[in-house]
Amino acid sequence: MVSVGIVGGTGYTGVELLRILVMHPNVEVKVVTSRGEAGNKVSCLYPSLLANIDLVFTKPEVTSLKKCDCVFFAAPNGTAMLMVPELLKAGVKVIDLAADFRIKNPASWEHWYQQPHTCPEILQTAVYGLPELHREEIKKAQLVANPGCYPTAVILGFLPLIESGIAKEAQLIADTKSGVSGAGRAANVSTLFSEAGENFKAYNVNAHRHWPEIKQELELMHAYDVNFVFTPHLVPMVRGIFATLYVTKLEVSTDLANLYKQRYKDEAFVRVLDEGVLPETKFVRASNQCMLSVSRPYDGDTAVVLSVIDNLVKGAAGQAVQNMNLMFNIEETTGLANPGLFP
Amino acid sequence: MVSVGIVGGTGYTGVELLRILVMHPNVEVKVVTSRGEAGNKVSCLYPSLLANIDLVFTKPEVTSLKKCDCVFFAAPNGTAMLMVPELLKAGVKVIDLAADFRIKNPASWEHWYQQPHTCPEILQTAVYGLPELHREEIKKAQLVANPGCYPTAVILGFLPLIESGIAKEAQLIADTKSGVSGAGRAANVSTLFSEAGENFKAYNVNAHRHWPEIKQELELMHAYDVNFVFTPHLVPMVRGIFATLYVTKLEVSTDLANLYKQRYKDEAFVRVLDEGVLPETKFVRASNQCMLSVSRPYDGDTAVVLSVIDNLVKGAAGQAVQNMNLMFNIEETTGLANPGLFP
């Protein structure tokens, strides 16, 4: 049994981690922290867990977290880096669902997150937790930076084309759409039901923090600069990310479907759909699957890739558990094999 | 291992049964029938099951169904009664998720369902599959009539008050609200997104088929006629039933909260919430839980009971699996222990 601690258990990624972990046969959740809810029952804040968990929120303290085998940070950006050094020293394995360890270049991190990084030396040891790209390193990692939700959908969608080198001249465009839970549980006017319901909008069109994260991973694949535009949108639904990816100037007439199917044939959590079937976010809701389709419409030289995930599962808590499984030598799909919730 | 067949696997209760059963450790799904989809892969119609099931829909035929230990009917009303007699003779256990065996009085059944009942003698042997009310009979039953979604929420909500006899003079009112999936997967204008979205309406105000079903079970509890009004409404959400129940003329000043807590203290799937906490459909989404609260507001003699379930789980497929567990002597919560999906 892996004993687990969760820092910041009151947000949507926190409750989603709990939803998955309480059913995981190899895990025992020992500590769930929250500064604001300390002393209250977890199931009081989240009655959906009433039949499954009896824990009480505690204050986030290294002393108790140190006793866990694995600590997940589901806290705001900038929280994990304050506690991680001590936890690593104590031998704890750490998975950060926030952004503290995703961007390798500290200067770039500080530019995008507008705060100093408190442990840049540890940053270099963190592994970017996208198993389909870095599985072997994750298995050996003590610190995993769990990818952002958009980056997961976008990188898995571009990956075969970039890795294969056939998109060198391409303009890459990621037109991405997210359910509102991606904005978290903070009380903001713009994510009120009355504002986000019956509405569709773009946001952060000129600068989004997931842009450098995606760019970093794409460039690591093939060691060249990528030309990459990223436009996020908000969809009036709770869960789901849909990424529509465009890759222009495809010179070689590769069999794209085959390229994608080959690349992902051994992956448990990535499905390349048969021709004529297009992914929908509802196919993967509440599941850890990523579903993809690829085509080159209107006989042009632009490929269109569609990629869907549940932002809270494969885009956050599910992928974190997948990483935990790898780090603790547990079968990778354990606790994550359930189908999507349809309808 | 219980080998299972599902008749009518293309509707929402069908796919929900599959979602639950593919993760059930004691079950192997052998047959999924559909007249219209015979020959096609189940996961082609429902890609959410792509990673979990490789079966092909077959025509509904008694020959193949007979080889199963348990057959679920997730087909339209009037389908099960045509095949059930032969399956029972072959020793198969049957759970009908439609209405063929819910109403004991054949004349009443024929009145409400507007067709002759083809096996009224078998009707008498069927057990109404609400485990909280008929657990012991279900364990011994060969044929279980799985309750309707509204009846599940409404009966569990009224039950302690009726059983205890303190509501004899009451006017019972069930003001019920259902998500749109309760209307099934048939293509109707009134359940189109553009009609049902951003809309709230009542329907079948003067006559709904669940009225006689609820009335029958309430009257069986205490052997008197109940005065019962039932108003169903359609909510712009996919899943969930919310029942607001009114019980007037409560003479005795019983401790209602205690009455409810006592009645359900040993039930795994019914939670009476603490005072001040009110149930929400989202607390039980994708779970087999029923959550209840009870109060007597404005110092009046009318009790208000709130009852929530997921119409496709505790209101259909989940309860059917709960019944199967009881009928096959499997631990009652097996395959049904997961928390709700929040948010």
Add this chain to the structure above:
Amino acid sequence: MVSVGIVGGTGYTGVELLRILVMHPNVEVKVVTSRGEAGNKVSCLYPSLLANIDLVFTKPEVTSLKKCDCVFFAAPNGTAMLMVPELLKAGVKVIDLAADFRIKNPASWEHWYQQPHTCPEILQTAVYGLPELHREEIKKAQLVANPGCYPTAVILGFLPLIESGIAKEAQLIADTKSGVSGAGRAANVSTLFSEAGENFKAYNVNAHRHWPEIKQELELMHAYDVNFVFTPHLVPMVRGIFATLYVTKLEVSTDLANLYKQRYKDEAFVRVLDEGVLPETKFVRASNQCMLSVSRPYDGDTAVVLSVIDNLVKGAAGQAVQNMNLMFNIEETTGLANPGLFP
């Protein structure tokens, strides 16, 4: 031309007032106040008004408001009563969309709104602005208390039964459902899209401020105590109120449909639907209509009345403009004659 000022133009009733008033042929909006947005363009906060209004928010000051013929208060409870005495003295007509002048009994008001009332003497001069009930008084009023959204739907639904005196022994139950815009534009976790979407819940079951308001008006109709229970619910849609009303113990077998049709036959904004047609909130969205149906189902002695309005129009801004029309001797339907927005 009526020159108009709006105090608190940043909330949903404020922007809805503006949406109606900018198209009203007899009105010129002169002042829109907001403490927080003072100095900013109204259309900057609400781009939906970009083509229609060029005003800038100003600080709420009696000096500039005094120059208006009519001032609407679309501000939080407790705001209007601080400025109204001076405005009335200056001869301005005032319509308060908040609750400051709705409840005649100051002690009751203070109990429900948890603050002292600063001008109880003026409270007595205020007219409750439900034109279908108090039209003649409204025409002569200088201060109108615009009804709450629930009270509008509920009182119009009960009215013919109470007025006629045939429901004296009845238990009155109002099971009401509101779109999320009824909760206003404040940033709260419980009205986030991720919480209120795909969810249905009740709230304030044991005490809601609209209860005494409804009770007052019902009792004024017939001078007896009414037995009244009120259960509000939150619906995952932006606009609309649906009230399901129950009236038990109806002694006389009146022709209910006829009673309702007669009562409202001269009302421009209340429609009693033909038998067999049930109201839906979408029928009245963005319009000032209230639609009603009445029946006595299951041959019982309980009548079921269904009442729908758009909470922001007939339930707030539209009714306020209807009151203004009456107060300024403008044809009652002016600016309010548009059909509902369907779908």
Add this chain to the structure above:
Amino acid sequence: MVSVGIVGGTGYTGVELLRILVMHPNVEVKVVTSRGEAGNKVSCLYPSLLANIDLVFTKPEVTSLKKCDCVFFAAPNGTAMLMVPELLKAGVKVIDLAADFRIKNPASWEHWYQQPHTCPEILQTAVYGLPELHREEIKKAQLVANPGCYPTAVILGFLPLIESGIAKEAQLIADTKSGVSGAGRAANVSTLFSEAGENFKAYNVNAHRHWPEIKQELELMHAYDVNFVFTPHLVPMVRGIFATLYVTKLEVSTDLANLYKQRYKDEAFVRVLDEGVLPETKFVRASNQCMLSVSRPYDGDTAVVLSVIDNLVKGAAGQAVQNMNLMFNIEETTGLANPGLFP
């Protein structure tokens, strides 16, 4: 007064035409046809019109339509072309909201709409009804082909860049998102609330009928072939189109904002938003406005244009009325000046 007939009044564009026309001061609606609803009251199908229209649906017959000054076709593709020749001969002005007269090349039309065109000679006389592009021709036209919803949003978005000739080398990409009402009122499983709600998907990725329509108009602007990819998506909301447009390889460093503002400065129904403000579909709901923003993010050579309309107003019925105003020499904004419905 313009006497108006509407062929096909039962769909969403039909009811939207009625919503606008019953409030239009220069119009009298004389005939509303429907094969299926003939003999029934219009307000019986659409109670939202109960207070505004007393007409009865009639069978579609040229005899009665001939007596109108203007006939709108809100019927399925292939309907208008059967009646239009006779109506034109009778001197009636016609606006077709379907696709029969949008594509100038009859062979292309037949390829995309999979049926023979019955009056290709009349096709050549039709004017494409986008006032911002063809205003003077529309004023003189007897037959106007009202643009599709996507083409309206997409062409208005690309227009300044294409007209100015600075995007000659560009790959044009239109990633478009539509509310579900765009799919019409036909009963289909894929647009049921339970399927389209809480879901996001793409459709017709490899071939959509609006592609050749958009391409035709873009190429007419500047007489060169455009490289154009078009990906439509379905959003879980009723109304609204959001188009995210990408224009690559922008050689000249033009002041894009200024280019757009200049081009549209005299247009009543197109607003270019100030820098930093991004359009949302809710800003234009129920209004005839198109709102645009333009930027060149991440210092690249790709421009990103955002364009929103209400698909049923500027994308259908509103634009049709705008065209009617032009054809009958009525002030262009008459009946269309209302603000958007927010929230």
